[in-house]
Amino acid sequence: MNRFALPMAVFAALVVVLAIGIRHSPQKGIILSPLIGKPAPPFSLPSLDDPAHAVATQDLKGRWYLLNVWGTWCVECRAEHQMLLEARDTHALPLIGLDWKDDDARAREWLAQLGNPYEAVALDHSGNTAVDYGVYGAPETFLINDQGVVVYKYVGPLTREVWAKEILPRLPAHAAARS
């Protein structure tokens, strides 16, 4: 009896450790962004409305905004689109789109058909800006504060729950009150 006590105890301890690990592992597939609390990587990209114009992080300083990475090739983005329109209608904060490796004509068609939730859309044809933001799949949404610092990142289609529980509470009081 005694000779099995120690191995059994070790085994039980291992089971407990692994069970805790499995229980506490964050949502599978979601990787914490190292950007949170750091300045949003600067970019200046052609605008979808007018490619001669630039959408630049420099010009967005001083306001809170959501940077939403999307593409017309992205199925989940279609699923999230309705939520983006609702978010726009709350006027809580502007949405800036980052159209990732997309075809401009298709992107315009998409916004014309489904409605345009964005104040401006930046065109990231090369995908370099998405890489700077550590994007690994669309849609991804970054909440950026008036200092230009990334406050929060959400991977996957934005939902009402995420909007209400993760985004609104992080906004300064006056912006959240308007929604």
Next chain:
Amino acid sequence: MRQRTIRLTTLVSAIALATALLTTRAWAVDPTELPDARLQARYLALTHELRCMQCQNETLADSPVDLAADLRREVRELLLQGKSDDEVRAWMVARYGDFILFRPRFSARTAWLWLAPGVALLIGLGVCWRIVRGRTALVDADSDPVGEDPPQAPDARG
């Protein structure tokens, strides 16, 4: 007749599989050749130790997805700019976090990961030592040299 057909299909699939396995290099995902052989070697080493964030269990070198191609291009450009391997890794970690490294760095959070095998080895050695010592104690009494049977052995049989 039917059996022969089955055997034939098995043979054909075996040949197909063997061909596929042997020619993998011919359709490797990444055709990059850097101008300098040493840079190319570093490029290959780096892309084999960075994770494709989209497929997560593949390296950048092995993954056919678009994002992996973008990140390989970044590795290539950083190397051509004269960045060191550590600088390339740091560049990737700054964007994608530690998860992009297949070989995690040693830090307070990863200490247990790196030290656990050593600790397990020490425990194993300790257990071995105790067992061996226990058994040695049992044979201590028998002081006859190994390989020399007691002289009376042949007689004992007869």
